[in-house]
Amino acid sequence: MTDFVNNRAGGPQVGRNVAKIDAFKLARGEPVYTDDVHPAGMLWAKVLGSPHAHARILDVDAARALALPGVVDVAWHRQVKPILHTRAGQSHPEPSPYDTVIMPDKARHIGDRVAVVVAESLAIAEQALGLIDVKYEVLPALTDMDEALARTDVLVHEVADPRGIAEGGRSNVAARIDKQVGDVSAALKTCDHVVERTYWLPRVQASHIEPHVAIAWLDEDGRLVVRTSTQVPFHLRRILARILELKEADVRVIKPRVGGGFGDKQEMVMEDLVALMALRTKRPVRLEFTRVEELTSARCRHPQRIVMTTGVMNDGTIIANRMNVTADTGAYGSHALTVQGNTGQKVLPMYPCANIHFQVTCLYTNNPISGAFRGYGAPQGCFALESHIDEVAKVLGMDRLELRRKNHIRLGDTDPLSAKLGEGREGLSRVIRSTGLETAIELGCEAIGWTKKRPPSAPHLKRGLGMALAMQGSGIAGVDWGAATVKLNEDGSVNLLVGATDIGQGSDTVLAQMCAQELGISYEKVRVLSSDTDLTPFDVGAYASSTTYVSGGAVVKATQQMRDQLAAVFAEKWACAAGEVVFGDDNVSCGPGKAMTMAELASHALYAAKMQPAATASHMSNESPPPFAAQFADVEVDSGTGEVFLRRFVSAVDCGTPIHPDLVEGQIEGAVSQAIGYALFEEVIVDGAGKVKNPNFLDYKIASALDMPEMVTILVPTVEPSGPYGVKAAGEVPIDGPAPAIVNAICDAVGVRLCRIPATPERVWRQIKEAGE
Amino acid sequence: MKIAVKLNGRNREWEAAPGATLLSVLRDGPQEPRMTSVKRGCETGDCGACTVLLDGQPVNSCVVAAARAHGHAVTTIEGLLGDPLMTMLQAALVEHAAVQCGYCSPGMLVSLYHLLRECRAAGTTPDDHAIREALTGNLCRCTGYVKPVAAAAAVAAALAAMRSTEAGAR
Amino acid sequence: MWELKEYRIAGSVGEAVAMMRRGPGKGVYIAGGTDLFLFPPACDYVVDVNHAGMSSIARTPDGDLFIGAAATLHDIATSPLVTGFAGGLVSAAAAHCGNRPVRTTATIGGNLCNALPSADLAPALLALDAVCYIADEDSQESLPLEDFFTGPRRTVLDGRLLVGIALSAAAGERRAQARRLTRSAEDIALVQVAVALEIEGDRVGAARIALGSVAPVPMRAMLAEALVEGELIANLDPDRLADAAAIAAAECDPIDDHRASAEYRREMVGVLTRRLLASALAAATDMSPDSGNEGGAA
Ligand SMILES: Cc1cc2nc3c(=O)[nH]c(=O)nc-3n(C[C@H](O)[C@H](O)[C@H](O)COP(=O)(O)OP(=O)(O)OC[C@H]3O[C@@H](n4cnc5c(N)ncnc54)[C@H](O)[C@@H]3O)c2cc1C
Numbered sequence A: 001m002t003d004f005v006n007n008r009a010g011g012p013q014v015g016r017n018v019a020k021i022d023a024f025k026l027a028r029g030e031p032v033y034t035d036d037v038h039p040a041g042m043l044w045a046k047v048l049g050s051p052h053a054h055a056r057i058l059d060v061d062a063a064r065a066l067a068l069p070g071v072v073d074v075a076w077h078r079q080v081k082p083i084l085h086t087r088a089g090q091s092h093p094e095p096s097p098y099d100t101v102i103m104p105d106k107a108r109h110i111g112d113r114v115a116v117v118v119a120e121s122l123a124i125a126e127q128a129l130g131l132i133d134v135k136y137e138v139l140p141a142l143t144d145m146d147e148a149l150a151r152t153d154v155l156v157h158e159v160a161d162p163r164g165i166a167e168g169g170r171s172n173v174a175a176r177i178d179k180q181v182g183d184v185s186a187a188l189k190t191c192d193h194v195v196e197r198t199y200w201l202p203r204v205q206a207s208h209i210e211p212h213v214a215i216a217w218l219d220e221d222g223r224l225v226v227r228t229s230t231q232v233p234f235h236l237r238r239i240l241a242r243i244l245e246l247k248e249a250d251v252r253v254i255k256p257r258v259g260g261g262f263g264d265k266q267e268m269v270m271e272d273l274v275a276l277m278a279l280r281t282k283r284p285v286r287l288e289f290t291r292v293e294e295l296t297s298a299r300c301r302h303p304q305r306i307v308m309t310t311g312v313m314n315d316g317t318i319i320a321n322r323m324n325v326t327a328d329t330g331a332y333g334s335h336a337l338t339v340q341g342n343t344g345q346k347v348l349p350m351y352p353c354a355n356i357h358f359q360v361t362c363l364y365t366n367n368p369i370s371g372a373f374r375g376y377g378a379p380q381g382c383f384a385l386e387s388h389i390d391e392v393a394k395v396l397g398m399d400r401l402e403l404r405r406k407n408h409i410r411l412g413d414t415d416p417l418s419a420k421l422g423e424g425r426e427g428l429s430r431v432i433r434s435t436g437l438e439t440a441i442e443l444g445c446e447a448i449g450w451t452k453k454r455p456p457s458a459p460h461l462k463r464g465l466g467m468a469l470a471m472q473g474s475g476i477a478g479v480d481w482g483a484a485t486v487k488l489n490e491d492g493s494v495n496l497l498v499g500a501t502d503i504g505q506g507s508d509t510v511l512a513q514m515c516a517q518e519l520g521i522s523y524e525k526v527r528v529l530s531s532d533t534d535l536t537p538f539d540v541g542a543y544a545s546s547t548t549y550v551s552g553g554a555v556v557k558a559t560q561q562m563r564d565q566l567a568a569v570f571a572e573k574w575a576c577a578a579g580e581v582v583f584g585d586d587n588v589s590c591g592p593g594k595a596m597t598m599a600e601l602a603s604h605a606l607y608a609a610k611m612q613p614a615a616t617a618s619h620m621s622n623e624s625p626p627p628f629a630a631q632f633a634d635v636e637v638d639s640g641t642g643e644v645f646l647r648r649f650v651s652a653v654d655c656g657t658p659i660h661p662d663l664v665e666g667q668i669e670g671a672v673s674q675a676i677g678y679a680l681f682e683e684v685i686v687d688g689a690g691k692v693k694n695p696n697f698l699d700y701k702i703a704s705a706l707d708m709p710e711m712v713t714i715l716v717p718t719v720e721p722s723g724p725y726g727v728k729a730a731g732e733v734p735i736d737g738p739a740p741a742i743v744n745a746i747c748d749a750v751g752v753r754l755c756r757i758p759a760t761p762e763r764v765w766r767q768i769k770e771a772g773e
Numbered sequence B: 001m002k003i004a005v006k007l008n009g010r011n012r013e014w015e016a017a018p019g020a021t022l023l024s025v026l027r028d029g030p031q032e033p034r035m036t037s038v039k040r041g042c043e044t045g046d047c048g049a050c051t052v053l054l055d056g057q058p059v060n061s062c063v064v065a066a067a068r069a070h071g072h073a074v075t076t077i078e079g080l081l082g083d084p085l086m087t088m089l090q091a092a093l094v095e096h097a098a099v100q101c102g103y104c105s106p107g108m109l110v111s112l113y114h115l116l117r118e119c120r121a122a123g124t125t126p127d128d129h130a131i132r133e134a135l136t137g138n139l140c141r142c143t144g145y146v147k148p149v150a151a152a153a154a155v156a157a158a159l160a161a162m163r164s165t166e167a168g169a170r
Numbered sequence C: 001m002w003e004l005k006e007y008r009i010a011g012s013v014g015e016a017v018a019m020m021r022r023g024p025g026k027g028v029y030i031a032g033g034t035d036l037f038l039f040p041p042a043c044d045y046v047v048d049v050n051h052a053g054m055s056s057i058a059r060t061p062d063g064d065l066f067i068g069a070a071a072t073l074h075d076i077a078t079s080p081l082v083t084g085f086a087g088g089l090v091s092a093a094a095a096h097c098g099n100r101p102v103r104t105t106a107t108i109g110g111n112l113c114n115a116l117p118s119a120d121l122a123p124a125l126l127a128l129d130a131v132c133y134i135a136d137e138d139s140q141e142s143l144p145l146e147d148f149f150t151g152p153r154r155t156v157l158d159g160r161l162l163v164g165i166a167l168s169a170a171a172g173e174r175r176a177q178a179r180r181l182t183r184s185a186e187d188i189a190l191v192q193v194a195v196a197l198e199i200e201g202d203r204v205g206a207a208r209i210a211l212g213s214v215a216p217v218p219m220r221a222m223l224a225e226a227l228v229e230g231e232l233i234a235n236l237d238p239d240r241l242a243d244a245a246a247i248a249a250a251e252c253d254p255i256d257d258h259r260a261s262a263e264y265r266r267e268m269v270g271v272l273t274r275r276l277l278a279s280a281l282a283a284a285t286d287m288s289p290d291s292g293n294e295g296g297a298a
């Protein structure tokens, strides 16, 4: 394994808050997102969604729709070759089941694709939907996980997954995991206390403000071009080429600015439809989801039921831990195995012990589709574990902070579970080589006032404090990789071409800073292109908190290679040793009198030495060093109404070296706002017939400016040896802890434990009432 | 139907369906140029990506009839570029790293512009709560509102400082 | 998209009713449109009332408050005439509707004519005995707001125009408190309670307890009101208030939906009514309330 030489942390370009490179154009409202530019002759697509949660699509009669002036084409399953695939944007071979075709002959959830229409205007396309006559054979809908598990007479997928991941055709199980370190059952018998509780996690939705939107067209050579709001352009290219039977060279995916993704765009939600219709009509085709479609037909966080069983000794030593997860993947198995894998893998290692047992049963149902969402399974697991630790402390009569301090993972500890659970196959074991967890706990306690709880602000309120610890990863060890190309122009400016996808988190800026740092130039001289599969080298995409750590490594390596080329050119001109050439402040030098500006050197390289300074490098890490977080909530609860008022929230996060501290804080603050919704009010409510009851923002509430508490964000820098400049990830870990911290604070305030979130006023009130009876 | 509006200071005539929303006419065309700073996020008046000024007041253009604008003034970010207050706000948002994906930014800027212009006219300085109230119609899923609110507060403070210098000069 | 054949803009009340009755086909009035664009009804034309001279907020020399049906929620929330009336009960209700940009165009008329059980202005206006003024081509009518709602999304209007609402000067003197319960800061109310008490020396005169989101229509808890009305303040001890609150809870008729259960809604009517009565009385007698009222007149 190659560690980075991390003596440069805090240099002039990295470690500082430069202006985010795309911020001005975004603040000016420039046309930079997918839908902002419409190709000439563009058609508007709409999807006819199934009104039934489970129904065979016997026949589709589009004659009336096609007769409507302005309707150009209608496609449905008889017209589209059914090639099994997964829409999950993951590295090949994907660990998600191949259970999907472009146009299914059976609708598996309300809103599932029945037909797709393209027309000259949106209004005509909408009108045409009402003119398509469909014959359905309605089938019994499975909307309950336990029923889905029990029944084999009703199957959501009747065809076996060709790669054997899911049990289609035999049962409704989409994924199973059963991994054990030590022997939990035996160990539990030796413990002073065994604490078992069950926790329930809701279905929530990423709710990026820009909906899914894609435009496809054929270029002058007849190649397919798809401009789309995605996190995974390269995975998309691969999947599109395969299912549309095109050469990869004939598919070009362009990712412009993206209005938020959070995992929901780590998925081919609609790109195959616009591509299909562009190929059929030979005209540009645009499709955008409405918010209703987002909340019914995009992806959700997997709802789970988690049973935690923990064995402890009287002194608080944790001996054994079992996590048993039942999860609902909905109609398709995108990310079914890996999200659930993360629920244990990213969470259980927090408290290492000799006996760990992790079990998952993930079920197909006729509910909306689950998938990737920031945190990727860890928020569910963290809620269960960190709620449970408070419960264990209560049983022991021990201070909950003390119990955590006694058991949490430390520098040099090995996490044995990771070796057993990779990305769907055996993974790599992980040793903690950097951690700021102890410091984070200390600083966080201080900021929240852990030892001096403030009094309630009104007589009818009760005050409580709660905390939670969290860890995540930095990319997927041994799987995630990315490449970068760096190119010097004759005026000393640089083009940096990366497959890594900036979806708003600011990776373009951070990668430019890294490139500038290595070249000794200012970051403004670096122009970043991300991403265009024709122009930029491969990257798996923006997910699993990998961009800074993994793609950053590729940028550093590529830039170093180009720097070596420049050093050689310089050394030849000035007759000095290449090893002694120094780069910095936009200059290159080698001792007194031997100096050039970067622009002079660039011009020299191109016109005198006649070479293009450029390099492409790839980077993968066999490690996935966990960032750590200690998070704290200060709440007041109205025990009469059950309302929870979140007063202050503290996040102390070890993210390695922050390359751009403000952007890291922004990641934390944004993650916390999403997690506050998870804790208190977000829930996609699905009725027994599979219908979403609240498919709009009127009723599916996400945090507004008034829902936010006083926020304290503390960065705890550490230096991670395997990361460039010592970086780790920061995008996901802060979304894990808020829900358990808030619920633990509610418990501290009013003495009742909410095992089910969101902690709506009614749930809190009911819990208080039941406790009183 | 024909709709006569003053869009960003210029008289324009739109051809629009009677049931069209202001958002669809501003953003989707067919009238050119499309006002692409006006974003579509929910179409239920909740997210504020579509916020524009109607006679100087913020509205969510997805729940306002295009016909409602007949004989009125509509202002989008495109029409405020170069306005000193808007420029200050944009710079503050950038400086405070308050723009992440940026999809909410134009709408937020319209709301904040309106707030600060009103406060300036009234000679007041909005506090944290007033800024948050002004942003109630602008959902942001990226920032947790911390940095946008800080950016607005910084501009409010700068305006207050300018006011007191002016008062001192008088 | 909303399929409409025609958008008519009325320049006066007379023109509005004439345009509505002219046909052909079905027409509806449109004010802010903030509800109509969410749930577009099937119709042929709309009549825009924003320029019909119905947007004024005025106080008569006698102190009565008149609010035009097309007055916007933002104007109502910020008008000194309304913020100074009955402790700002109506302006606070308007300020809690939707969000800032929605309130620029949303109107009080739309809020009431919409006739949702959760209409935010209704409890405040019911607690102040609001009177509705209704016009049609050749008729005019005024009636108490209580008689205006006939069911969820149904009113007495039947194609007629709501011109405005009036509140008496006496109502403006009432001690009023209100509270709405929600899941998040900006949310459709789960439960709304507004309480308004007329204080006549050491006695309560008129007492109003109005409820929202807990019955098919916004309603008054008249049996509970009767327990308080005309009573000596000294007799209104916590037990008596608890009795009134329990009666109010019994009077309402909530449903279970995905936002909250009927049981919770009913219980909350009790909790909030008791608290609001206590704090309204405390405010009247300048005593501090026995339990706070988080969010003020929210
Ligand atoms: C994001 C958002 C949040 C919201 N939050 C809330 C909330 O918290 N609380 C709440 O109560 N409401 C809320 N609403 C609903 C709505 O905004 C309000 O009810 C608003 O007051 C409606 O007024 P309007 O003028 O926009 O009505 P319109 O949409 O113009 O009309 C509504 C109905 O009333 C009829 N109508 C309007 N004026 C008249 C008249 N003068 N005479 C006869 N009929 C008439 C119309 O025909 C239509 O049926 C929200 C709406 C949105 C978009």
Ligand code: FES
Binding pocket: B023, B039, B040, B041, B042, B043, B044, B045, B046, B047, B048, B049, B050, B051, B060, B061, B062, B063
């Ligand atoms: S699109 Fe108008 S408020 Fe969301």
Ligand code: FES
Binding pocket: A209, A259, A260, A504, B098, B099, B100, B101, B102, B103, B104, B105, B139, B140, B141, B142, B143
């Ligand atoms: S910055 Fe992405 S929604 Fe606000």
